[in-house]
Amino acid sequence: MNRAATVVKMSFKEQMLQAREDAIVQTVNRLLAEKGFDAMTVDEVAASVGIAKASLYKHFPSKEDLAAAAMVRVMRRAQDFLAGVALELSPLERLREVARWTMEVQLAGEMPSLPSQNSSLRAALMASKDYLDGLMQVSDTLGGWIEAAQKEGALNPALPPIAVLYTLYARACDPVLEFLKSSGQHTDAQIVELVMSTCFEGLNAR
């Protein structure tokens, strides 16, 4: 179920405002995926949305907040996806679905990428309750699945669950996807399957 459907009441004015902000955040999301935080300029965002830069700053107080809003958006999408993963699947199969989804989002050019070392950006993210709550819920859900999959003997039990979690997160920004795509020798679907294989089965022969 989409989280937007949980909204109950909203005046016409508020709906317009919300729609405008959604358009902004969607544009930011795309630009972050294309060029990254440092290379993305606020002028660019304003021009791409089709409003003046000053108007943008009425909605979001800083560039960092723009990026944080995009991260909240993708976290919401992740939560929606997790909520829709079929419960009849085994824990390992659920984890595989999640990994595949993150890679497909990245190949679609919709995965925002942030520099891990920018401190002002980190501060904005850590100040966003929506982001932290989303991140924590996603991590909790995946953590549960990871431990269940290890208990079943499907996932290597020698790996700390946190390491498995980070390894899955890292698929969302895996440069191998872009490398293989730019080599032009494989379709997107083939690329996803290759990286899925190296991620879960490893490079070694079985």
Next chain:
Amino acid sequence: MNRAATVVKMSFKEQMLQAREDAIVQTVNRLLAEKGFDAMTVDEVAASVGIAKASLYKHFPSKEDLAAAAMVRVMRRAQDFLAGVALELSPLERLREVARWTMEVQLAGEMPSLPSQNSSLRAALMASKDYLDGLMQVSDTLGGWIEAAQKEGALNPALPPIAVLYTLYARACDPVLEFLKSSGQHTDAQIVELVMSTCFEGLNAR
């Protein structure tokens, strides 16, 4: 054998110049590893080396060339390492040594990181014969080991060698290393072994 040992003749003046440039490139290498290309400023480089910014521009014509020089340096280090890998090891063991080395360099804060989408930077790299030659030689060597390891049945033969190569390259900038390090629950050596395991054996149980 270190490549610097192959230098035969050099005047005192040239040696001084070379030493100065080495210091610059080493500083750039460290700053690129710490903050990345976009966040690194030329003022910072100059201050860190201890010379004026204008002097820096006498040695390197642009920020992009500074970064390219750092990439040439790390490529040389990689070539030196490859040349020193024991030939009595199996192809797979050699590849494992290389992967471990790239991760150790990253954990030591000595792996420069460049944005893959910056076009002016890509242009500078593609214009650097030293870099391209180094990259090609490293890729050729690793490609040979990969194919040999697949022929031996040690490496999954269903994977295209290019995908294996990119997967190994990606370990040099794997964010999982930093994530695990900042979690503070593992030593560097443990982190390397964890990522080595997920890389070659995969997440699945065996």
Next chain:
DNA sequence: GTCTATAAATAGATAGAC
């Protein structure tokens, strides 16, 4: 809230003396 115009700060690069 949206706009035009502008402020304020920063960064890459250069001039010109020594």
Next chain:
DNA sequence: GTCTATCTATTTATAGAC
């Protein structure tokens, strides 16, 4: 080659009219 001082362009952010 190294320095100080400066240029030029860009970028984040804001003032103020409507």
